[in-house]
Amino acid sequence: MNPFKYSDEQLSQREFMFAFPSVLIGVAILSLPSDVAKVTSFSDGWVSILLAGIIFTLLTILGLKLAALFPGKSFLTYTSFLISRPVAITISIILILLAIFTTAYSLRSVSFISQQYLFDQTPMEVLALAFLLVVIYAVSGSRAGIFRLNVLFLPIILLAFIFVVFFNIKWFEVNNLLPLFKSDISEYLHGIKNTFGAYGGFYLVLFYFTFINNPTKITRKIVFGMSIPIIFYIMIFFACIAVFGNAVTGNLTFPTIELAKRVDIPGAVLERIDALVFTIWIMAIFNTTTITLDIAVLLLTSIYKKVKKRIVVFILSPIVYYLSMFPQQINQVEVAGNFINIFHIFFTSLIIIGLFVIAKWRGVKNQGEK
Amino acid sequence: MRNNLIFFICFLSIMLSGCWDVINIEDRGFIIGSAIDLEDGTDDKKPEFKVTNQMVIPAGITSPTHGGGGNQKAFLNFTSKGRSVYRIDEEISALSSKTPFYEHLALLIISEDVAKIEHVFSNLLDTYIRDVNMRRGIKVIVSKGDAKKLLDFQPQEDKLPAIHIDQLLEHSSKQVGFLKPRRVGDIEEYHLRQVSYILPLLSVDENIEHKAGAIFHGLQDKMVGTFNEDEMQGFELMKTAAIEKVIDFTYKDHIFTLEVNNSKNKISVDPSNIDEIKITVDINIDGIIKESFGKIDVSNPSELKAIQKAVSEKVKSSIDHTIKKGQDELGADVFGIWQILETKHYDVWKKVRNDWEKGEYYYRKATFEVNVKTDIYSIGTSDKTD
Numbered sequence A: 001m002n003p004f005k006y007s008d009e010q011l012s013q014r015e016f017m018f019a020f021p022s023v024l025i026g027v028a029i030l031s032l033p034s035d036v037a038k039v040t041s042f043s044d045g046w047v048s049i050l051l052a053g054i055i056f057t058l059l060t061i062l063g064l065k066l067a068a069l070f071p072g073k074s075f076l077t078y079t080s081f082l083i084s085r086p087v088a089i090t091i092s093i094i095l096i097l098l099a100i101f102t103t104a105y106s107l108r109s110v111s112f113i114s115q116q117y118l119f120d121q122t123p124m125e126v127l128a129l130a131f132l133l134v135v136i137y138a139v140s141g142s143r144a145g146i147f148r149l150n151v152l153f154l155p156i157i158l159l160a161f162i163f164v165v166f167f168n169i170k171w172f173e174v175n176n177l178l179p180l181f182k183s184d185i186s187e188y189l190h191g192i193k194n195t196f197g198a199y200g201g202f203y204l205v206l207f208y209f210t211f212i213n214n215p216t217k218i219t220r221k222i223v224f225g226m227s228i229p230i231i232f233y234i235m236i237f238f239a240c241i242a243v244f245g246n247a248v249t250g251n252l253t254f255p256t257i258e259l260a261k262r263v264d265i266p267g268a269v270l271e272r273i274d275a276l277v278f279t280i281w282i283m284a285i286f287n288t289t290t291i292t293l294d295i296a297v298l299l300l301t302s303i304y305k306k307v308k309k310r311i312v313v314f315i316l317s318p319i320v321y322y323l324s325m326f327p328q329q330i331n332q333v334e335v336a337g338n339f340i341n342i343f344h345i346f347f348t349s350l351i352i353i354g355l356f357v358i359a360k361w362r363g364v365k366n367q368g369e370k
Numbered sequence B: 001m002r003n004n005l006i007f008f009i010c011f012l013s014i015m016l017s018g019c020w021d022v023i024n025i026e027d028r029g030f031i032i033g034s035a036i037d038l039e040d041g042t043d044d045k046k047p048e049f050k051v052t053n054q055m056v057i058p059a060g061i062t063s064p065t066h067g068g069g070g071n072q073k074a075f076l077n078f079t080s081k082g083r084s085v086y087r088i089d090e091e092i093s094a095l096s097s098k099t100p101f102y103e104h105l106a107l108l109i110i111s112e113d114v115a116k117i118e119h120v121f122s123n124l125l126d127t128y129i130r131d132v133n134m135r136r137g138i139k140v141i142v143s144k145g146d147a148k149k150l151l152d153f154q155p156q157e158d159k160l161p162a163i164h165i166d167q168l169l170e171h172s173s174k175q176v177g178f179l180k181p182r183r184v185g186d187i188e189e190y191h192l193r194q195v196s197y198i199l200p201l202l203s204v205d206e207n208i209e210h211k212a213g214a215i216f217h218g219l220q221d222k223m224v225g226t227f228n229e230d231e232m233q234g235f236e237l238m239k240t241a242a243i244e245k246v247i248d249f250t251y252k253d254h255i256f257t258l259e260v261n262n263s264k265n266k267i268s269v270d271p272s273n274i275d276e277i278k279i280t281v282d283i284n285i286d287g288i289i290k291e292s293f294g295k296i297d298v299s300n301p302s303e304l305k306a307i308q309k310a311v312s313e314k315v316k317s318s319i320d321h322t323i324k325k326g327q328d329e330l331g332a333d334v335f336g337i338w339q340i341l342e343t344k345h346y347d348v349w350k351k352v353r354n355d356w357e358k359g360e361y362y363y364r365k366a367t368f369e370v371n372v373k374t375d376i377y378s379i380g381t382s383d384k385t386d
Helices: A013-024 A028-039 A045-068 A075-083 A085-117 A124-140 A143-167 A185-199 A204-211 A219-251 A255-262 A274-303 A309-325 A330-361 B002-015 B085-095 B120-130 B147-152 B161-175 B184-193 B229-239 B301-330 B337-344 B346-355
Strands: B028-038 B049-056 B075-082 B099-101 B107-111 B139-143 B197-204 B208-217 B222-227 B245-251 B254-270 B278-292 B367-378
Touching: A013 A143, A013 A204, A013 A219, A013 A274, A028 A045, A028 A185, A028 A219, A028 A255, A028 A274, A045 A185, A045 A204, A045 A219, A045 A330, A075 A085, A075 A204, A075 A274, A075 A330, A085 A124, A085 A274, A085 A309, A085 A330, A124 A143, A124 A274, A124 A309, A143 A204, A143 A219, A143 A255, A143 A274, A185 A219, A185 A330, A204 A274, A204 A330, A219 A255, A219 B184, A255 A274, A274 A309, B028 B147, B028 B161, B049 B085, B049 B147, B075 B085, B075 B147, B085 B099, B085 B120, B107 B120, B107 B147, B107 B161, B120 B184, B120 B222, B139 B147, B139 B161, B147 B161, B147 B197, B161 B208, B184 B197, B197 B222, B208 B229, B208 B301, B222 B229, B222 B301, B229 B245, B229 B254, B229 B278, B229 B301, B245 B278, B245 B301, B254 B301, B254 B337, B254 B367, B278 B301, B301 B367, B337 B346
Parallel strands: B028 B099, B028 B107, B107 B139, B139 B197, B278 B367
Antiparallel strands: B028 B049, B049 B075, B197 B208, B208 B222, B245 B254, B254 B278
């Protein structure tokens, strides 16, 4: 079973653009409406989702501008140039650890949730292993291949959830959405904080920019790519509030799953589409997990240039597996997951802003033109 | 090559072992209805329940074209008792040779006695909400008398009692404008928000009677009373846009029957004085006279006007009666006035919400004004019938 070799290891602009929604839409989509509804009144949570989305889109553009200053250079190369090699390596190692933890968290979540809803007899370890093996296979292959899989899966994922929302229209109650704009500022801010988990992954711009074959005029595409998850989240959020109301949405663990379970289409074949939605959701997690694991691999191979990529994957994956099975209770997973998510997002945001300021301060011109 | 072969064989041995969770469909016992009764002689502090689950026997459903087995019952009821529903369900699964499967559970029946004990109903419902295998679309009803009786009642037209009741509720709400079926998910919302609500109250005699309603008080978290058929009609005229509703009324000592073709209702709230919130209910009814027992010339305009007035008065008095019972006797805001306050007058609602159904009891202090307008646009094909 030799990995298939693509003729080019380059990404097109479109593949890069669709990586954002693919990576962003992940574990958090299931609980996002609940996390936001808990801290905001009525249907006001959409403001938080939108504001958080705008913040992260801006950060992504900033990261893009930073990476565009050094075309064809890897993350480690240009950070070493800006802030000396030892500091760059330290940052990279922290990022590698964070990527490993994030992958482990996704892995644990996907196996826990599918055990809860789909296979209640199968041990979680087996589910996690099966899922991880597929991820390993994807990551040890071609990098461009992962991105092309993203492009392939994304429409299916979006369609499945649009389908769920569409068939819930008959349960919509407009009264649940009213009154509008009754939350105060602190509630909105709290809501923004709770959406962070859903936007983790935007930082991939820092690592993959160098693989784009034609990186001109890409900003608009990035904005488009980032707006897909924002609109998608707002749609799901509104559907949950309209069907369940704010109080129930906030009280449910996974409102999005309940939304899928609420669908009942007459005729026996499609009466229960939740199983189908689950399968497709697992595809979304697959996208997220492969890219996060690949970030770890990419950074490691840029530090140790002599080590083969597949060796790195085979070293990392048992670690990921062990970490994912380490917490005993789901509460511990949640606490750890939240902490990793928030820390990851703050850390990467800080790096993007920090490096960008340093680059400007040192008056770095576009390095590609030298 | 040899390595690949070994790998392939290992791979096959994993894959061919099949699904870990497999349960063949023949081995599943589909539970379609559950009834919860109070065990005789238990006290309210530590109630003990009797749960009946209705399991489908597929052989009984299929039409006996090949002869034999035609008289087989299509369902089987298992009853067991205990303190927690989940525990009882586990015990019931030991009674049957099949694995109970709850995903197609359609109906949950709670007996009146269970519903009347404080907090018990919401605790019972927790099992049905929490379990990942149960759906939020399960319809919930209250039974007058034993809940089990409803599941034992073999209807003539359907083979499965639970499905019969399910269809009855669905049909009557769509065709006759009767109370929309309430589902587990809806009730969870009522409990979380601590608001009052109505559930259909069913009783079984020769047929299943399903026109009454059980009133639950949100804060007291128990069933506080009932609406009979007339009161429910007042409630439905006030709250739901009835599709086909029949109103009997008397005019000049004769009984008339009016079929409502279209009715519009609008409830508006004027909260300028919170100690006396004014609630105006405007109802417009369009209808056809279907039956008249009397020699009255209904084509005469002045007669028709008087008849319209008689209808309006009848509807008004029935709604007034319902409101009076709901407001004074039961003190439960089943009319959803809180929701109008919340969506349209949020600032006032913030002031009164903690004293809406308790303490200051602003709900009891509110005044209702009911205006009914009736239009009879058709009198059928004849003026007078002898």
